[in-house]
Amino acid sequence: MADEKIPYTQYLQADGSVVGNLPEFAEDQELVLALYRHMNRARRFDTKAVAMQRTGRLPTFPPALGQEAFHVGFASAMSADDILFPTYRDGPAQMVRGVQLEELLLFTAGDERGSDFQVPRCDFPQAIPIATQTAHAVGAAYAMKLRGEKSVAVTTIGDGGSSKGDFYEAMNFAGVWQAPVIFLINNNGWAISTPRDRQSAAPTLAQKGDAVGVPGQQVDGNDVLAVYHVVSEAIAAARSGKGPALIEALTHRLTDHSTADDASRYRDADLLSEQWKEEPMIRLRTYLSNQGWWGKEDEESMLTELDQEIERAVENFEASDAPEAAAMFDYMYAELPADLMAQRAEVIAAHGHEGDGS
Amino acid sequence: MTEVTLVQAVSMALARAMEEDENVVLLGEDVGVNGGVFRATKGLQKKFGSERVIDTPLAEAAIAGVAVGMAAQGLRPVAEFQFMGFSYPGLDQIICHASRLRNRTRGRLSCPIVYRAPYGGGIHGPEHHSESTEALYAHIPGLRVVIPSSPVRAYGLLLAAIRDPDPVIFLEPKRIYRAVKQDVEDDGEALPLDLCFTLRDGDDVTLVTWGAAVKETLAAAETLDSRYDIDAAVIDVATLTPLDMDTILASVEKTGRCVIVHEAPSTGGFGAEIAARLAERGLLSLLSPIERVTGYDVVPPGARTEHRYLINEDRIIAAARRAVFFPEAPTEQDHTMEDA
Numbered sequence: 001m002a003d004e005k006i007p008y009t010q011y012l013q014a015d016g017s018v019v020g021n022l023p024e025f026a027e028d029q030e031l032v033l034a035l036y037r038h039m040n041r042a043r044r045f046d047t048k049a050v051a052m053q054r055t056g057r058l059p060t061f062p063p064a065l066g067q068e069a070f071h072v073g074f075a076s077a078m079s080a081d082d083i084l085f086p087t088y089r090d091g092p093a094q095m096v097r098g099v100q101l102e103e104l105l106l107f108t109a110g111d112e113r114g115s116d117f118q119v120p121r122c123d124f125p126q127a128i129p130i131a132t133q134t135a136h137a138v139g140a141a142y143a144m145k146l147r148g149e150k151s152v153a154v155t156t157i158g159d160g161g162s163s164k165g166d167f168y169e170a171m172n173f174a175g176v177w178q179a180p181v182i183f184l185i186n187n188n189g190w191a192i193s194t195p196r197d198r199q200s201a202a203p204t205l206a207q208k209g210d211a212v213g214v215p216g217q218q219v220d221g222n223d224v225l226a227v228y229h230v231v232s233e234a235i236a237a238a239r240s241g242k243g244p245a246l247i248e249a250l251t252h253r254l255t256d257h258s259t260a261d262d263a264s265r266y267r268d269a270d271l272l273s274e275q276w277k278e279e280p281m282i283r284l285r286t287y288l289s290n291q292g293w294w295g296k297e298d299e300e301s302m303l304t305e306l307d308q309e310i311e312r313a314v315e316n317f318e319a320s321d322a323p324e325a326a327a328m329f330d331y332m333y334a335e336l337p338a339d340l341m342a343q344r345a346e347v348i349a350a351h352g353h354e355g356d357g358s
Numbered sequence: 359m360t361e362v363t364l365v366q367a368v369s370m371a372l373a374r375a376m377e378e379d380e381n382v383v384l385l386g387e388d389v390g391v392n393g394g395v396f397r398a399t400k401g402l403q404k405k406f407g408s409e410r411v412i413d414t415p416l417a418e419a420a421i422a423g424v425a426v427g428m429a430a431q432g433l434r435p436v437a438e439f440q441f442m443g444f445s446y447p448g449l450d451q452i453i454c455h456a457s458r459l460r461n462r463t464r465g466r467l468s469c470p471i472v473y474r475a476p477y478g479g480g481i482h483g484p485e486h487h488s489e490s491t492e493a494l495y496a497h498i499p500g501l502r503v504v505i506p507s508s509p510v511r512a513y514g515l516l517l518a519a520i521r522d523p524d525p526v527i528f529l530e531p532k533r534i535y536r537a538v539k540q541d542v543e544d545d546g547e548a549l550p551l552d553l554c555f556t557l558r559d560g561d562d563v564t565l566v567t568w569g570a571a572v573k574e575t576l577a578a579a580e581t582l583d584s585r586y587d588i589d590a591a592v593i594d595v596a597t598l599t600p601l602d603m604d605t606i607l608a609s610v611e612k613t614g615r616c617v618i619v620h621e622a623p624s625t626g627g628f629g630a631e632i633a634a635r636l637a638e639r640g641l642l643s644l645l646s647p648i649e650r651v652t653g654y655d656v657v658p659p660g661a662r663t664e665h666r667y668l669i670n671e672d673r674i675i676a677a678a679r680r681a682v683f684f685p686e687a688p689t690e691q692d693h694t695m696e697d698a
Contacts, residue, residue, distance in 0.1 A: 116464035125463055129454045135423025143431035169420035176415055331461040332500050334523035337600030
């Protein structure tokens, strides 16, 4: 997959063995264990959300199964003051950023309060239209640069999203403005049913940066150490005024596009089993246990804690009332225009003031 | 007081807004060094610097989109589409993001953006340079659609739009960019964004209009008065959405007749919304069918025939007379004043 002109970074191979010289942070036990915990938290939550959808307790949900190293790696490389412009598959990254599980459940359930997260206040909500969020990141980066702040905007898209003009236009603006923005492509091989080779004839997606003067590189998106490293370096460079960067993470989508999709209709089962061998969690666990940092008991107690946290969030979410019907009017404008007051009154007359508890 | 044209009033308001709030930035194609293709931003880059008056790459979707990120980060971007006909790549960003960011984050993030665009025909422009598609934007909840039709209103409404905490589509009728001069005091006073402007009181018929057609409508009202003794009220809607229907209803209650005039095509035009609301709330005031004098449901014709398409005074006068003499058909003899 890698192109000879495009750098490719990998430290942990699928079997957990190390290639090349590990960056210094790989010796930071606390940091690496935190990455591992975040990845497990993401996968447990993801599994729970899919189960809830299958039993009618959540609407459509886009799982991130198999892409945890990407999400956790890049989100952990960000500072609190940096700003994330995520897609609908970036829930695990939002979790690292401080968005609460209950808030993600609310968002998935179609409750706008789920995007009014308490932390981080400046991050954008998940963008569902493809690639449009890349322009928002560039605009925010411009604003931060204009004010002389050192924060960096980080935005993600998929391999499919990289085909859109919005992505090219946003990178082009970022290049001209030398804006502090990092473009991340989660190349998981699929845009619903369309494989990577039907998406672009370019050998890599990272080289799309070349056309607009934005340096591109690839990283093994199943290797959290590699993702954390390259994103940290790119953010540091952007923070110091060196402009934007493009990073293509090679991942595998180990499940369906969403709970409304059935990938067995278009994806070869053998390919999927091959890709499972490269999944990101096992190789990191092997690294941790080789370092003598992690054992069976640690694993069990961590998983118990995570499951308890998830259950609590689900309980809180399911105990919450739906928003008041009239709230659909209350955030359309800073102040409700007189022209809309009659419609709002009509909704209150029909549905009352209270949420319906469903 | 300075006597200025509509486009100069736009410049004045932009300069004033930039002076009073360092978060106001301008962006668009050729807005900086060149001062805009209509010179609406003339001299502003020199005054406020290239970081606040930004010549962007040529990409309307990105112009619309970066404005969203800027606004959410506390700036007050004024983004220019060079012509309304080139604003459509930006629709995705405006509809999917700018208009709804406040709602989808329950007010955590918002988009105080002004998207400016010269609009309408009558300047012998090439294809795509004569669009009047304000109804596209008026259909989108979360936006305000504002169209000034005089230098005074351009100044006051643009200041209001920039200060407004929500996204505003600000359409400038380029046919009258330099048609008249008015005294405009650069006093920083904004005009309200939710009130129609009554330009002329009248008892016989209410002419409701906006944009460049205000010019022909006012002229028609003068002729109706002097030649036919018909006393026409003229309302400049100016702030299409959210709509101030009360001002229109109050006038129609008095006159019993309404002629809606706009340059845009008839079907699905914003006049249809006003007519529907009159039917809902003012039916019993009406003494005659609501008349619409609009563009035809065709692609705006090229420069050689656009004068056959654009609203003229005669069509407005004929419609007003049909309304006044309904159910009879007006004849020239019946209604010509003795001294005409």
